[in-house]
Amino acid sequence: MRVMAQMSMVMNLDKCIGCHTCSVTCKQAWTNRAGVEYVWFNNVETRPGQGYPRTYEDQERWNGGWKLTRRGRLTLRAGGRLKKLSTIFSNPLLPNISDYYEPWTYDYENLIAAPAQQHIPVAQPKSLLTGRPMKVQWSANWDDALGGAPELTKNDPILAKIGEQVRTEFENTYLFYLPRICEHCLNPSCAASCPSGAIYKRTEDGIVLVDQDKCRGWRMCVTGCPYKKIYFNHRTGKAEKCTFCFPRIEVGIPTVCAETCVGRLRYIGVVLYDADRVLEAASTPDDHDLYAAQRSVFLDPDDPAVQRAAEEAGIPHDWVQAAQRSPIWALISKYQVALPLHPEYRTMPMVWYIPPLSPVVDVLAKDGHDAEDSGNLFGAIDALRIPIGYLAELFTAGDPKPVRDVLARLAAMRSYMRDVNLGRPTRPDIPDAVGMSEAEIRDMYRLLAIAKYDERY
């Protein structure tokens, strides 16, 4: 056992209102500068939708992340590292600017400076890359709130995967938001892709960074990252990425995106894991088992053996304590409501998500049932507006069961707490049906609903 500590995040998508405050505060703090105009370390995408850069999840096309060879060995999908070294001078496979978007500004000066003229002055759009007038055709968030759907959602790689006909009828519309930052993976394919060895995980907290001195701008990392969360600064010629706000984390304040999240849906905490078992877990043959495999790499901070091993590994006592009261540990392992994003990329991502509980009762209610009634509750899960299969393709490599289990726990919490809210006797059978005790469901409620600042971070 080799204990390491990882700074991690969980986002509760059920609470995400899609406001993009995280994107703006992150942009303002980190990438509001020349060379990275098009870069959003944190972005929020509407699902179904193409994402940013568009269709980045289509690894058949972009070749990000890892895959297993026929012999069961883990290899970069874009080709083994030898191939990388041998083809270092050829252009890597990566999205071009139109897949992100061509950043632009406007001729704002004209509003004040326009001479006397026939027409009312206006600020015309112009490219930030070329300075020339342009028609705005795409942005980092072009399909926000289903803008352009169903035409644009047709190209959502997830929909393609589940073979689901896009639901184009007004009545069956659904959407949810997916905020994304770098996953700070336990098994980062970006780092493995870098011919210069410039990308590394910080020993003490696992934050993945690009050494700005070492980076030679090969851009293999852009290809290697299946989440497309490494960006190329076209001014410095270096790769840049989300730093998990390490200058803030180091002094004990949460990341910008987490602290400014008005949906109060982001949790930050330490997770202990066994570094010796990462490769093994990442090499799990069946994609469906990857979620469980990754969980199995995490170490129980309340286990005395883990605590001893952590001490031997030089992890400070307060970090072990932090791991014990880590909301991440609670959400992933205790309540088992958080799931990894695309475990099938085999990077062992460390930003996890609680899937959204979209309108539960709509379908049942049409028949006159009240889905808040716990008797109907679990049947209702399969009647969600958001297809379970869609969520499963995001979070469990297509396995619907873990997603359904999470949604059932959330729904049970609502049903149980409604009795509390209305002063009725509580019903232990509700938590029982989802494998939880009354105390556990109340503790989970406290973490998800009350969600005090001190308990989120």
Place this chain on the structure above:
Amino acid sequence: MNSREHPVAALDDPLTEALLRAGRHLRPGVVSADLRTITREGGREADSFYRDRWSYDKVVRSTHGVNCTGSCSWKVYVKDGIITWESQQTDYPTVGPDSPEYEPRGCPRGAAFSWYTYSPTRVRYPYVRGVLLQLYREAKARNNGDPVAAWAEIVGTPQLRERYVKARGSGGFVRAHWDEAVELAAAAQVHTIRTWGPDRMAGFSPIPAMSMVSHGVGARYHALLGAPMLSFYDWYADLPVASPQVFGDQTDVPESGDWWNSSYLIMWGSNLPVTRTPDAHWMVEARYRGQKVIAVSPDYADNVKFADEWLPAQPGTDAALAMAMGHVVLKEFFVDRQTQYFHDYVTRFTDLPFLVTLDELDEQDGQAYTAGKFVTSADLGGTEENAAFKTVLLDRTTRQPVVPNGTLGDRFGDAGVGRWNLKLGDVSPQLSLYGDADAEPVQVLLPRFDEPSGAGATMRRGVPARRIGGRLVTTVFDLLLANYGVGRDGLPGDWPSGYDDPSQPGTPAWQEEITSVPAAAAARIGREFAENAAESQGRSMIVMGAGTNHYFHSDTIYRTFLALVTLTGCQGVNGGGWAHYVGQEKVRPLTGYSMYAAASDWSRPPRTMIGTAFFYLATDQWRYDQADNGHLASPLGTGRFAGRTAADLIATSARLGWMPSYPTFNWNPLELADAIERSGEQPADFVRAELGSGKLGFACEDPDAEANWPRVLTVWRSNLLGSSAKGDEYFLKHLIGAQDSLRAEEAAPDARPADVRWRDEAPAGKLDLLLTMDFRMTSTTLFSDIVLPAATWYEKHDLSSTDMHPFVHAFNPAIPPPWQTRTDFDTFHALAKRFSELAAGRLDTRTDLVAVPLMHDTADAMATPHGMVRDWRDDGVDAVPGVNFPKLVLVERDYTAVAGKLGALGPLADSLGATTKGITFDLTKPISYLGAKNGLVRGGAGAGRPALGTDAQACEAILAMSGTTNGQLAVAGYHSLEQRTGVQLADLAAEHEGKQITFADTQARPTPVITSPEWSGSETGGRRYSAFVVNVEREKPWHTLTGRMHFFLDHDWMSEIGEQLPVYRPPLDMHRLFGEPQLGSVGELGVSVRYLTPHSKWSIHSEYQDNLFMLSLSRGGPTIWMSPQDAKKVGVSDNDWIEAVNRNGVIVARAIVSQRMPEGTVYMYHAQERVVDVPIAETSGKRGGIHNSGTRLFIKPSHLIGGYAQLAYAFNYLGPTGNQRDEVTMIRRRSQEVQY
């Protein structure tokens, strides 16, 4: 586990592995044993870039003064004297251990604000249009350097005036010196006051809560001049007129933290994630507490994602849905069985048990009645004080009529002292006459308007009635059941056969045909809402918003909502009731703010004007309004609106003193005052005589006469022409005189007003001066004559509050105002100083005749017994000021002292105190405190008075003179209210009696306010604020006729318009009224669709819609959302350039096609203005318009009522709304080659 069974986990192939193993020693970090990755510690100089980027010198607390209800406290980061970025404060005082908190508050728009500080759209220097500045300099030289004479010459010489008026909006700004720009504005003001009168100027600056001092200082300046301030809440159509109608209150709602206490929440036309971004989490989190959430929205809006059920009602049909829910509630919880909680609640707190006279109708086939007036004590022979305003109910025990405590008749007279309360004593109100031994069933006719055209018809239903005092009476409750179609055995009339009967108004099946919401769903949600309320004792809530509030008939929509929360006992209960959030209207420290802004410490009353009527007349929209208001009337009405246009009705309201009207007369009010003095007559006698002789006339009866034009309009903290200007093209054409794309025809001769003079030539460019202060270039600055560079919200001191949270907190300068920018505070002081200098020898001290309307919360509310209109012009009665004519008040103004008064707290604060909602506060102690705290002014007009010379001092004064922030005042105010009500109240504030919240407190941290009689809820003991809690728990009356919440409104005009009771009225039929193509048809101009302008995700009104961050996250310019079905009809694909054209104007935008949108409706999100990415329109050959280029004003007559109980004027409390939701437009694909 599979992975464990896997033989050897390894990477790639053996060769690669060997190579990499050999190479790992060349790398700086530690390569993992499995070669997967590299870890590293120490030696991280390579990352110093990010550390440096994060470093800063200081963090300053401020907020954003924007009309969004957010009032979020922010950290502004500063490095090397430069603002770098902002992030949310998280230090709000706790809400309690069992609840989420207010941290963090903020949204992406606020997070993007600092972009403006150094952006290229920042106004850095004073600008004047070149042609005007040149004219001014030349004229000044010609006039011996006299600025006022120069201005007089320019505006008095048509060729000169036309040169700069016509140049508006066409570029050509030049930099001016501050002193010169200020002098130009001050000269215009002096000239205007002298020549036309102070009421020919106007100030527009909305929503004081979003920065009280910045608003207040300009309002105070205008008040000292005698210039009217224009209302905004009604003008924005954010004012829910149902609130004054039902509650007698402007708007009072729960803070968002109280949503947490609700166990059933309907979001009705309120898209919380988008428009209440910092507060949406309360709804999201309350779901985890078992709250059931319903969304009513025509589109799949962002909030629908969170709802357990979505009711996609057709736009504007919400009242039908709410009526059907009300039908179910009344039937199942009142008639089929009696729900004790509901019954007790409505008998104590609503007008439902009160008696209404039934008037007999002449009918061919049998006897029928209509609902008449509330029965009052005077009707039954009572002669006691204010008997005509004491409404009557039946006591269940004695079966006799009684006047309960708490009616309007108890509120103002001596005999009412100690009786104005809701204590029933031995009285047990009889809710219904059904089953009463003396009652007989009678037929009543009630109006219905459910035809898509909106045309009125009648329905015949029955009520139990009884004879009392010679009149046939029934209760409001019985009428309500009849109106909602809830029958009882033995009552005559036509009743629905059941919920599935679509033929009769009120049923679930009836609403389905109108709204498209399945009948079963409507019935079930209505039932659940009530069941939850019964079980939780009132914790069902409706969050309602602009989605339903911006229609012409929004007041009736809202009354059907309020019926739901009132019938189920939810109003005045934590977690229940209405929650209307449109506009950041709640100035928590209200009394101090009002004193400061109205300059009531120096002179009273200020002129305040209803914005909608002002703009309707000033922009000549009345000339294009061919609607005969008879079309709105009930078939049971008397025809009093027939042949009358909206302009006629505005004139009626003005001459009866119902609503203010400025300019008031066609004379300069200073000269009018002089003439009165010369005549030696009483003002009323003089004015009556001159009106009679025809020498004097009301300005609103001849709005196009040169003497009646508004001449100077000053706009600050606002983007009037880019945001709220319903009928923007009419503004441009007639008020501004710039180029426009108006396509409407003027009304034909037979459709013109009867009482308002029609001049053949419509004026173009009525304003002499449009003066704007802003920090960015907007559609308003582009058309302004003078643009003064304003400090931003990160560059000044001020105060912020909102209804969404219970805190007051501060603006603070992170940096001093950069370049030549100045705070609004400093700008108005500069203006006041120059004005005072120029006034010397030109104006000096004058007397001003101020015409004041009949005011709410005063005894004026008793001017009109039974709401029976007595028009002195038509009805052969005398015009009596204060009864059926405006009050006439002479006010002395020393125009040379304006600057001195602006910066000092005047003596009327000591001698008269301050009055808020009928409660007078003694300010002796706060004034003495302020003298010590702020220091005293030495010299000048304010000598010896407490200083208000800095923005921070003004903040201190607002806090010291308000009960919410000064515990001593709150307690004293309650003591005074205790006298009148005879109920205990002062204990609500006692816990904070010694507390004075200082400006420093609000700078340190958001500070919770103190429970105060300025508001109706209670924060006592750390409670969440909910409106009317004090009314319910302490039996303090509402400010209405009965003292209770009203279902029934008996003013003459309310019966005429058929809205005595809540009723469904469809959106206006633009085909019928204005000849627009039928909805759904496709013609040369495209497909005809409903045109809605809901609030945007990427802006707060027009603020931020030009912000590069918001543009980068959206589509980068004006867009219109439409359904794939509508897009297909006109061949439009996503992101195509399109044009939206109707009679009001032309808009160019790009299409966003989405299945989220229902067929037949498009959204152009609010306040996308013309500054960014707006090409030349094909249709007009001119610059495309703003979202309001497709709208115009529609005036609803019932909003003009005044002088009667809760239907009496107060500023932003009541007035016609600037509604815009009923509009239609044609949309077509245009050439994809665009020119700018």
